[in-house]
Amino acid sequence: MKKNKNIIIIILAVALSFLLPSFVKNYYWIGIFNLVLIYSILCLSLNLIFGFTNLLSVGHAAFYGIGAYTTAILLTRYHFAFFPALILSGVIAVFFGLFLGISTSRVRGDYFTVISIVFGEIFRLIMQNWISFSGGAVGIVGIPAPQIFSWRIISEKDFYFLGLILFWFTYITLSLLVKSKLGRAFIAIREDELAASTMGIHTIMYKILSFSIGCFYAGLAGSYYAVYNTAIAPSSFTLDESCLMIIMVVLGGIGNLTATISGVVVMLFATEVFRPLYHYRLLLIGLIMVIVLVRYPYGILGIFNKMKSIRKKYNYRKV
Amino acid sequence: MFTEIFVVGLSLGAIYALIAIGYSMVYGILKLMNFAHGDIYAFGSFICYTLLTKYNLNPILSIIIAMIVGGILASMVERLAYRPLRGPEYRNISMISALGVAYIIQNTSENFWSRQVHFFPSIISNPFVSIFGIQIPTTQYLTLGIVIIVVVTLNLFLKYHKIGKGILCASQDIPASSLMGIPINKTISIVYLLGGTIGVIGGILYASSYNALSISMGFSGTIVAFEASVFGGIGSINGALVGGLILGLLHSIVGFYVSTAYRDVITFAILIIILLVRPKGILGRYVEEKV
Numbered sequence: 001m002k003k004n005k006n007i008i009i010i011i012l013a014v015a016l017s018f019l020l021p022s023f024v025k026n027y028y029w030i031g032i033f034n035l036v037l038i039y040s041i042l043c044l045s046l047n048l049i050f051g052f053t054n055l056l057s058v059g060h061a062a063f064y065g066i067g068a069y070t071t072a073i074l075l076t077r078y079h080f081a082f083f084p085a086l087i088l089s090g091v092i093a094v095f096f097g098l099f100l101g102i103s104t105s106r107v108r109g110d111y112f113t114v115i116s117i118v119f120g121e122i123f124r125l126i127m128q129n130w131i132s133f134s135g136g137a138v139g140i141v142g143i144p145a146p147q148i149f150s151w152r153i154i155s156e157k158d159f160y161f162l163g164l165i166l167f168w169f170t171y172i173t174l175s176l177l178v179k180s181k182l183g184r185a186f187i188a189i190r191e192d193e194l195a196a197s198t199m200g201i202h203t204i205m206y207k208i209l210s211f212s213i214g215c216f217y218a219g220l221a222g223s224y225y226a227v228y229n230t231a232i233a234p235s236s237f238t239l240d241e242s243c244l245m246i247i248m249v250v251l252g253g254i255g256n257l258t259a260t261i262s263g264v265v266v267m268l269f270a271t272e273v274f275r276p277l278y279h280y281r282l283l284l285i286g287l288i289m290v291i292v293l294v295r296y297p298y299g300i301l302g303i304f305n306k307m308k309s310i311r312k313k314y315n316y317r318k319v
Numbered sequence: 320m321f322t323e324i325f326v327v328g329l330s331l332g333a334i335y336a337l338i339a340i341g342y343s344m345v346y347g348i349l350k351l352m353n354f355a356h357g358d359i360y361a362f363g364s365f366i367c368y369t370l371l372t373k374y375n376l377n378p379i380l381s382i383i384i385a386m387i388v389g390g391i392l393a394s395m396v397e398r399l400a401y402r403p404l405r406g407p408e409y410r411n412i413s414m415i416s417a418l419g420v421a422y423i424i425q426n427t428s429e430n431f432w433s434r435q436v437h438f439f440p441s442i443i444s445n446p447f448v449s450i451f452g453i454q455i456p457t458t459q460y461l462t463l464g465i466v467i468i469v470v471v472t473l474n475l476f477l478k479y480h481k482i483g484k485g486i487l488c489a490s491q492d493i494p495a496s497s498l499m500g501i502p503i504n505k506t507i508s509i510v511y512l513l514g515g516t517i518g519v520i521g522g523i524l525y526a527s528s529y530n531a532l533s534i535s536m537g538f539s540g541t542i543v544a545f546e547a548s549v550f551g552g553i554g555s556i557n558g559a560l561v562g563g564l565i566l567g568l569l570h571s572i573v574g575f576y577v578s579t580a581y582r583d584v585i586t587f588a589i590l591i592i593i594l595l596v597r598p599k600g601i602l603g604r605y606v607e608e609k610v
Binding site for chain 2: 050054056103104106107108110111113114115117118119121122125126128129239243246247250251254279280281282283285286287288289290293294297298
């Protein structure tokens with residue numbers, strides 16, 4: 001019964017989201033929705049890595065960037081069609097995710113975070129300095145409009161639909177994944193890595209899996225961003241961007257996919273609403289973050305999260 | 320030429336070490352990556368800058384005031400943003416609240432002092448002196464001296480003073496040391512105070528030896544502190560010193576001999592290799608996980 005209800009809710013949400021452009025005619029708002037979609041894809045995948053497997057990766061922007069650069073280079077230099085470029089972007093992001101995941105598999109906790117930060121910085125610096133490959137600080141411009149079969153995606157509204165397809169693909173596959181055996185293994189690792197390993201869960205393998213699956217979606221989001229923005233530069237894939245994603249995930253509520261979207265929406269709308277107060281924007285955003293987190297450590301929607309009761313069992317000794 | 324670069328790298332590393340010490344101490348006690356650390360020391364350095372240029376205060380006095388401001392700011396941040404989120408289940412969350420604090424401080428100092436690079440006056444006259452035939456500005460030697468004094472004092476303080484011993488205990492085990500009668504909240508506040516104060520010294524030394532000060536120094540300072548403490552083994556003061564010196568040497572040697580564009584890439588790559596070979600850093604020790 002409950003399962004049926006969930007399916008109905010999701011179908012309704014999908015239908016509503018596709019009908020949204022017929023209510024909102026303003027292209028400014030549709031542009032913001034597109035941003036929400038990009039960040040939702042990124043944060044959902046980051047939530048899989050961070051919220052479900054407890055790998056704090058602060059280098060997610062690098063995988064986003066890898067996807068974006070792959071698509072940009074394939075479309076401008078090799079004249080690929082968009083769809084294969086999209087898939088390849090995801091695959092190459094997975095490739096780098098596997099590389100990072102396997103090489104760091106013996107490194108624990110915070111050191112993983114350090115390496116992910118450093119990886120992100122290395123990516124950005126290489127893209128900034130390897131001018132013949134990536135165009136340096138200017139980046140790659142003039143990425144052609146994508147075409148899927150006969151659907152030529154040019155207007156803001158078309159991009160909204162494309163982003164929406166990617167977003168629902170991400171959301172539905174991830175929520176199925178989280179409920180599967182794989183997802184349960186991830187959650188076990190999050191709750192207690194040592195206990196999980198004694199229960200026969202191959203923690204290293206599952207951590208690598210979780211990380212590279214997350215990277216796949218980041219690559220897709222990057223690919224979408226490249227064609228949507230028609231130009232990419234290393235300044236879009238900085239450490240700040242990775243931090244922003246982490247903030248959105250935590251603000252929404254870690255370990256809850258639906259809540260993540262609320263975090264994205266709050267952060268992006270806060271940036272838009274505070275735009276007139278340009279000089280104090282970061283100050284206000286910082287205040288919101290601190291106040292919300294101090295008051296509700298499990299995020300805006302995370303208040304209703306079941307995780308709270310599970311986490312209470314932790315005693316203070318365990319560090 | 321190499322000796323000059325070596326000494327310059329050493330004094331740069333000494334500054335990095337000062338910035339890293341506070342960061343590493345906080346990590347050692349709370350296992351918290353303090354993302355606001357860099358912005359706090361940048362704020363303190365800007366206070367010093369204003370006192371020096373606008374009010375023409377005595378340099379020593381303005382440095383002391385800046386240190387006090389940095390320390391108080393750091394412990395205030397701890398009180399408001401980190402203390403409510405203390406405890407292992409909130410570890411990752413308190414890191415994000417630290418990021419929020421970083422935004423707040425950054426934005427506040429941006430509104431006071433704007434984003435441009437400011438000219439920071441040299442605190443002492445800065446002639447080139449030649450020792451053993453090496454031509455180096457005086458500040459570089461001064462920096463090394465200050466770092467040695469700070470590290471030695473800090474080590475003595477931790478070893479012999481009552482509060483210092485309390486800090487060491489708390490970094491071993493917070494609940495146990497609170498059972499032994501160590502005032503945990505006060506101890507942690509003092510750690511932040513010390514970290515902020517020492518960081519401000521580092522910031523002022525950096526600004527006065529390069530005659531430049533900007534807001535972006537804050538965030539890059541956090542990264543530097545981060546790298547240096549990880550190099551040496553995060554959580555220990557001597558580790559931060561060693562890591563800072565290594566990082567400074569790497570920056571100056573790679574920057575001079577290889578390329579400035581790829582300087583950070585190369586140091587980051589070396590950092591990753593060190594972490595993969597010695598996951599706890601150069602001076603870090605393994606602590607078995609308790610079940």
